[in-house]
Amino acid sequence: MAVAHAIYAKALFEAAQDEDRVDLVREQLGELATALEETPELEAFLANPQLDPGAKAGVLEEITTGADPVVRNFVRVVASKGRAGQLRPIAAEFEAIVDREQGRIKVQLTTAVELNDEEADAIVERIAKSSGRSVEATRAVDPDLIGGMILQAGSLRVDASVRGRLNRLRRELVSRA
Numbered sequence: 384m385a386v387a388h389a390i391y392a393k394a395l396f397e398a399a400q401d402e403d404r405v406d407l408v409r410e411q412l413g414e415l416a417t418a419l420e421e422t423p424e425l426e427a428f429l430a431n432p433q434l435d436p437g438a439k440a441g442v443l444e445e446i447t448t449g450a451d452p453v454v455r456n457f458v459r460v461v462a463s464k465g466r467a468g469q470l471r472p473i474a475a476e477f478e479a480i481v482d483r484e485q486g487r488i489k490v491q492l493t494t495a496v497e498l499n500d501e502e503a504d505a506i507v508e509r510i511a512k513s514s515g516r517s518v519e520a521t522r523a524v525d526p527d528l529i530g531g532m533i534l535q536a537g538s539l540r541v542d543a544s545v546r547g548r549l550n551r552l553r554r555e556l557v558s559r560a
Contacts (some may be wrong), residue, residue, distance in 0.1 A: 388469060392476035396458050402453055409481050411454045415447065431469025439467040479537070483509035486514070490514045491535040495528040495544065510534070 399408035419426045427438050440462035447455045461467055482489060490510060492503065503522055511518045525533075529545035 385469075385472065387466065388476045389461045391457075391461060391466065391469075392480055395453070395473075395477055396480045398454050398457070404451055404453055405481060405484075407451050408453050408457075409478065411447075411450050412457075412474045412477055415450075415454070415458070416471045418446070419471050426468070426471070429462075429470065432465075432468075434463055436465050436467065446502060486516045487519060488514055488536055489519045489521075491521050491523065491533075493523045493525050493533040493535070493544075495524070495526055495530050497524050497531070499521065500517045505552065508533075510536075 389449050395408065395412070396405070399405045419429070425442075428434065428442070440459055443458045443462050444455070450458075458467075458470070461470060461473065467472070481487075488510070490507075492498075492506060498506075503520065507520045509517045510520075527546060529549075531544035531547070533544055533547070534541040
């Protein structure tokens, strides 16, 4: 994460908090980030340093018509500072700040086989208990894991898969040879 992303995200969080609109800003900024992700041409346009920041601001003004004033002003400032191409990472950092402030953690649980809801809920409950936060979990299946699971929470990755254990064992055997 770039320092600039954190600075902009923190400033937006404070502005949204001052106006008591954190959840609304989170939702609308998330929608903008999704739109940018789904439209690579638009993201490339915004990231192009050779294009006028005013043109980028105009496009973003058009896109955010009807959005909350906090979001519109934020997007305008970001564009005027030449950082329009960084809206998605800023939005991701904003999301992380909101999660942290609201005591929430997002985890990705990848298993070798599909877990039933009871199994998944038990794992999520253990994570919530050990972290002291509410947990939002997404699940994925990767048969290449052979067994076990991989838990990803932000930059923390816990690999308790059979594939991961085999890879660690192989590295250990090779390093001792």
